[in-house]
Amino acid sequence: xxxxxKKASEEKQYAHVILESANQIWLAGLGxxxxxxxxxxxxxxxxxxxxxxxxxxxxxxxxxxxxxxTSKATETWDKLEQVFQxxxxxxxxxxxxxxNKDLADLNKRIDExxxxxxxxxxxxxxxxxxxxxxxKVEAKAEPKAExxxxxxx
Numbered sequence: 612x613x614x615x616x617k618k619a620s621e622e623k624q625y626a627h628v629i630l631e632s633a634n635q636i637w638l639a640g641l642g643x644x645x646x647x648x649x650x651x652x653x654x655x656x657x658x659x660x661x662x663x664x665x666x667x668x669x670x671x672x673x674x675x676x677x678x679x680x681t682s683k684a685t686e687t688w689d690k691l692e693q694v695f696q697x698x699x700x701x702x703x704x705x706x707x708x709x710x711n712k713d714l715a716d717l718n719k720r721i722d723e724x725x726x727x728x729x730x731x732x733x734x735x736x737x738x739x740x741x742x743x744x745x746x747k748v749e750a751k752a753e754p755k756a757e758x759x760x761x762x763x764x
Contacts, residue, residue, distance in 0.1 A: 700710060
């Protein structure tokens with residue numbers, strides 16, 4: 612019986628230790644909850660601020676990469692377009708089709724010829740007018756010259 616009393620006493624001690632441990636765990640949990648509740652707002656605000664900073668860095672990095680990729684794509688596209696234009700120009704030249712420069716040069720020459728022709732036309736129009744003036748002057752001068760010798764005779 613002594614063994615059974617000793618065994619019961621040990622079981623009570625274990626139960627008491629287990630209850631005390633459970634109570635301490637419970638109190639520790641309540642303390643952690645209270646501390647988290649008190650400092651939770653500070654921690655939450657700190658996490659939000661850290662998140663904003665990370666987001667800003669990520670956004671800047673992404674924008675820089677987009678600009679770099681866009682620039683490279685545009686540059687590549689421009690080179691491709693220039694190669695295409697050069698090949699088309701060579702093909703058209705081989706077929707005898709005049710280029711824009713050829714047409715511009717031709718238009719310039721046409722304008723110069725038009726100016727020259729207009730100047731010549733003005734000069735020719737001025738010559739008959741001058742000849743008509745000369746003829747009038749000569750016509751007025753001739754009757755006087757003829758009239759004088761007739762008067763002498």
